Amino acid sequence: MFIEYQAGNSFLHRLDVRTKLIGFLFIIVAAFLFSDPLYNMVIVIGCLWLAYGIKISMQKLKITFFTLLPIVVLIILLSAVSYQPDSFQKPLSRIVLFSLFPGNFITCTVGGILLGISLSLRIFTLVISSTILTYTTSLDDFLQLLRKIRVSYKISFIITTAIRFIPTMENKAQQIIEAQRARGAQFDNTGLFKRIKAYIPVMIPMIVESLRMSENLAMAMLNRGFGATRHWTVLQEIKARPIDVIMSIIFLGALTFLFFIKAAHYGNL
Amino acid sequence: MPDLVTEQNASTEMLLELSFKNVSYQYPKASHASLTNINLTVSRNKLIAVMGRTAAGKTTLLSTINGLIPHFSEGKFKGQVLVKGYNTQEMSIQKLVPYVGFVMQDAETQILGLTVEKDVAFGPCNLAYPRQKIEKNVDSAIHTVQLDPYRHTSPDRLSGGEKQRLAIAGVLALESPILVLDEPTSELDPQGAESIYHTLLQLKQTGKHTILFSTHDSQFVIDKADELWVIDQGQIVYQGSPRDFFCDPDLPRQYSLQVPMISDLFRRLKADGIYTKSVLPTRLDSAVEEIRSILKNQINPLPIVSLSSHSSEDPPPVKHKKVIDIHDLSYSYDTGRQAVKNVSVSFYEGEIVGIIGRNGAGKTTLLKHLNGLLKPTSGRVLVDGLDTRQASIEQLSSRVGYVFQNPDHQIFSSSVYEEIAFGLLNLGIDRVALDQRIQEALQHTGLIGKEKIHPFNLSKGERQKLAIASVLAIKPQIIVIDEPTTGLDWEGSVTIMEEIVKLKEKGHTLILITHNTRLAAEYMERIIIMENGSIVRDGKANMVLSDLNFLREHALLPPQISLLAEQLKEYGVPPHVIKLEEMLEFIRKYLRGSVCS
Numbered sequence: 001m002f003i004e005y006q007a008g009n010s011f012l013h014r015l016d017v018r019t020k021l022i023g024f025l026f027i028i029v030a031a032f033l034f035s036d037p038l039y040n041m042v043i044v045i046g047c048l049w050l051a052y053g054i055k056i057s058m059q060k061l062k063i064t065f066f067t068l069l070p071i072v073v074l075i076i077l078l079s080a081v082s083y084q085p086d087s088f089q090k091p092l093s094r095i096v097l098f099s100l101f102p103g104n105f106i107t108c109t110v111g112g113i114l115l116g117i118s119l120s121l122r123i124f125t126l127v128i129s130s131t132i133l134t135y136t137t138s139l140d141d142f143l144q145l146l147r148k149i150r151v152s153y154k155i156s157f158i159i160t161t162a163i164r165f166i167p168t169m170e171n172k173a174q175q176i177i178e179a180q181r182a183r184g185a186q187f188d189n190t191g192l193f194k195r196i197k198a199y200i201p202v203m204i205p206m207i208v209e210s211l212r213m214s215e216n217l218a219m220a221m222l223n224r225g226f227g228a229t230r231h232w233t234v235l236q237e238i239k240a241r242p243i244d245v246i247m248s249i250i251f252l253g254a255l256t257f258l259f260f261i262k263a264a265h266y267g268n269l
Numbered sequence: 270m271p272d273l274v275t276e277q278n279a280s281t282e283m284l285l286e287l288s289f290k291n292v293s294y295q296y297p298k299a300s301h302a303s304l305t306n307i308n309l310t311v312s313r314n315k316l317i318a319v320m321g322r323t324a325a326g327k328t329t330l331l332s333t334i335n336g337l338i339p340h341f342s343e344g345k346f347k348g349q350v351l352v353k354g355y356n357t358q359e360m361s362i363q364k365l366v367p368y369v370g371f372v373m374q375d376a377e378t379q380i381l382g383l384t385v386e387k388d389v390a391f392g393p394c395n396l397a398y399p400r401q402k403i404e405k406n407v408d409s410a411i412h413t414v415q416l417d418p419y420r421h422t423s424p425d426r427l428s429g430g431e432k433q434r435l436a437i438a439g440v441l442a443l444e445s446p447i448l449v450l451d452e453p454t455s456e457l458d459p460q461g462a463e464s465i466y467h468t469l470l471q472l473k474q475t476g477k478h479t480i481l482f483s484t485h486d487s488q489f490v491i492d493k494a495d496e497l498w499v500i501d502q503g504q505i506v507y508q509g510s511p512r513d514f515f516c517d518p519d520l521p522r523q524y525s526l527q528v529p530m531i532s533d534l535f536r537r538l539k540a541d542g543i544y545t546k547s548v549l550p551t552r553l554d555s556a557v558e559e560i561r562s563i564l565k566n567q568i569n570p571l572p573i574v575s576l577s578s579h580s581s582e583d584p585p586p587v588k589h590k591k592v593i594d595i596h597d598l599s600y601s602y603d604t605g606r607q608a609v610k611n612v613s614v615s616f617y618e619g620e621i622v623g624i625i626g627r628n629g630a631g632k633t634t635l636l637k638h639l640n641g642l643l644k645p646t647s648g649r650v651l652v653d654g655l656d657t658r659q660a661s662i663e664q665l666s667s668r669v670g671y672v673f674q675n676p677d678h679q680i681f682s683s684s685v686y687e688e689i690a691f692g693l694l695n696l697g698i699d700r701v702a703l704d705q706r707i708q709e710a711l712q713h714t715g716l717i718g719k720e721k722i723h724p725f726n727l728s729k730g731e732r733q734k735l736a737i738a739s740v741l742a743i744k745p746q747i748i749v750i751d752e753p754t755t756g757l758d759w760e761g762s763v764t765i766m767e768e769i770v771k772l773k774e775k776g777h778t779l780i781l782i783t784h785n786t787r788l789a790a791e792y793m794e795r796i797i798i799m800e801n802g803s804i805v806r807d808g809k810a811n812m813v814l815s816d817l818n819f820l821r822e823h824a825l826l827p828p829q830i831s832l833l834a835e836q837l838k839e840y841g842v843p844p845h846v847i848k849l850e851e852m853l854e855f856i857r858k859y860l861r862g863s864v865c866s
Binding site for chain 2: 007139140160161163164167168172175176178179180181182183184185186200201203204205208209212213216217218219220221222223224225226227228229231232233234235
């Protein structure tokens with residue numbers, strides 16, 4: 001669902017990871033602050049505009065949108081019938097379209113539908129804004145952030161190594177599956193037990209290979225002086241530039257402003 | 270005066286980079302020692318090759334230099350290894366890093382960074398070098414291994430040779446004066462190996478490094494190494510000039526080392542009494558000269574025509590049954606890369622075909638279509654008239670056996686017997702027939718008597734045989750083998766190849782992927798050369814492998830005998846000589862003929 005990091009030189013790429021996280025937080029809080037779909041619509045459009053600006057593939061976003069569609073429909077349907085009219089403030093929202101059972105037992109309200117739409121728009125906000133974040137921020141920036149907040153070197157090393165070896169392990173698994181299929185192994189069995197049994201010829205070589213690789217990895221780390229000293233050189237450090245400070249202030253200012261609007265009962269249903 | 274003496278001593282100590290004193294080592298739980306009484310000294314700026322048969326103790330010896338033995342692999346360690354005067358037993362592996370850089374065989378697990386640059390910087394960062402120095406070291410290491418264009422690339426996008434070079438760069442950035450490399454080229458194609466050799470020679474030229482490496486490639490050792498150590502059963506059995514070792518007619522065979530084809534030729538000539546010198550030539554130019562002088566001594570050489578006409582006679586082509594028919598096959602991966610482009614080719618009953626080409630030329634992709642692991646993007650593949658798109662994996666796997674490069678990717682049973690049974694059980698073969706088939710497969714691969722052994726207690730060569738046996742038991746008409754000899758010593762390679770030839774004689778069709786043009790010349794009948802997803806040449810082995818211009822054009826290493834034949838054209842060497850036997854035959858006939866006339 002998330003689009004992986006793409007090296008680039010856009011304004012967002014150049015912002016400090018911390019600034020981007022503040023911005024991300026701002027968007028998320030804004031989305032959860034208001035239950036009026038109009039407000040959420042504005043946020044989604046804003047996010048889409050950003051995504052378009054940094055050239056995220058709209059095709060991929062479209063695919064994400066369609067995969068989410070069934071969930072969206074379900075949310076709207078459930079939400080529509082989950083609220084009593086008096087849980088809303090605005091007269092429009094309190095309108096009851098129909099009840100599922102006599103005596104206004106389970107009612108379908110306009111407010112419920114609108115809230116369902118808002119909830120769905122929030123999901124889109126989350127997806128698009130996190131995509132923007134991962135698209136413009138390298139893993140390295142995140143790791144440096146971990147270091148800044150004093151997470152130990154070992155932990156960030158573990159994360160790096162795990163990510164580094166994902167494609168390697170995928171490749172191994174593929175090769176093992178092919179080797180067994182070439183001897184007539186079948187993996188499309190029905191039934192849980194049969195399926196587990198079918199995968200034994202894959203799991204065992206995979207485990208053996210993993211053990212061998214982890215031993216090699218341990219040796220390779222020693223060969224490269226891992227743990228030689230208590231200190232190590234940090235090659236790049238994330239640095240906040242003036243623009244980062246300015247942007248952070250803008251985000252925080254905007255957030256305060258949104259809280260005021262909320263306090264003045266705008267954006268409610 | 271005494272000052273001078275100590276100074277001299279000090280300077281020899283300085284020149285001595287590394288010394289082994291009575292080193293013996295036994296792995297934990299091992300029944301016998303892996304190293305026995307090693308005494309060696311190494312002076313600065315040498316390129317030292319370590320050779321020996323599989324499991325002779327090469328890796329073990331090299332692992333003692335940076336302290337992996339005894340610090341990482343425990344066990345019984347005796348004696349001393351001194352690196353720049355420091356005893357490796359008294360220093361941790363990490364503390365030895367500034368003196369010894371160690372590159373292990375498997376490049377993949379040594380790459381620890383998410384980009385090339387980050388990976389190279391990993392070591393220096395651990396040693397807390399200042400940032401500027403790290404940047405400088407990283408720059409120069411990446412430059413030395415010629416990975417500059419890939420600086421910010423993710424390592425999993427690199428080819429095998431590039432990964433190996435990256436592993437070397439990661440160690441180079443540490444500026445260790447002693448570099449140890451364990452089989453840096455064994456998993457690479459000739460182009461990849463060439464790039465590693467280039468790097469090693471360049472490093473030696475800087476004059477800053479002493480380099481020790483293990484290898485099976487005798488030609489490079491003969492041409493470039495300063496010194497050769499041969500290890501056998503944990504003991505150093507030879508230390509000295511590589512050329513002297515390989516010039517000897519018996520030594521290399523005794524320790525299962527592959528000798529250059531020409532040296533083998535001269536060993537045979539010597540046995541015939543045709544060649545009388547005590548040392549064998551190891552290089553092409555000296556071999557050409559020697560043969561010229563042998564042939565020149567004959568006063569009246571036989572007319573060229575009669576000689577060449579005999580050998581170039583071909584038996585009339587016998588049309589065998591077509592077993593595989595590939596028609597206009599194209600295949601594209603999900604990434605969009607087109608790995609096979611419009612290939613049409615057929616394979617026949619009872620032939621042995623070598624498929625040659627660089628890594629990424631499409632060889633494996635093409636062959637995976639034969640047993641339905643891949644289905645054509647367009648075009649069609651017929652196996653025994655069966656379209657692979659409609660056939661089930663069961664139907665195909667009983668017709669086409671596929672032995673993959675790494676036997677460890679398929680072995681999962683706790684005994685050799687069960688491992689071979691796996692494929693048969695998948696096909697639903699009954700118990701009685703099962704046992705008989707397994708016994709046959711064991712017999713064919715020389716594994717008889719080992720059926721109860723746990724596969725992981727077998728040697729690499731035996732595991733390779735087990736992989737073949739487990740496919741053989743299924744009795745497929747067609748057998749595809751991907752790189753049957755990778756990582757095997759000469760003896761191992763020859764035994765495997767001989768088993769393969771036996772299968773061919775029994776009427777199986779064998780299709781082999783190989784980088785080894787020598788094996789191709791000696792054992793294959795038909796050669797297919799692939800490049801960029803297409804077949805660029807398909808013909809009889811002697812026609813293809815003697816077409817030197819073509820081979821050079823496609824950056825393929827011709828077999829040495831073809832090169833020799835080219836140089837000796839003026840003596841009437843028949844065209845298309847690629848095998849050692851053929852060349853030998855020619856020389857014998859030439860000499861006999863001239864004696865007669």
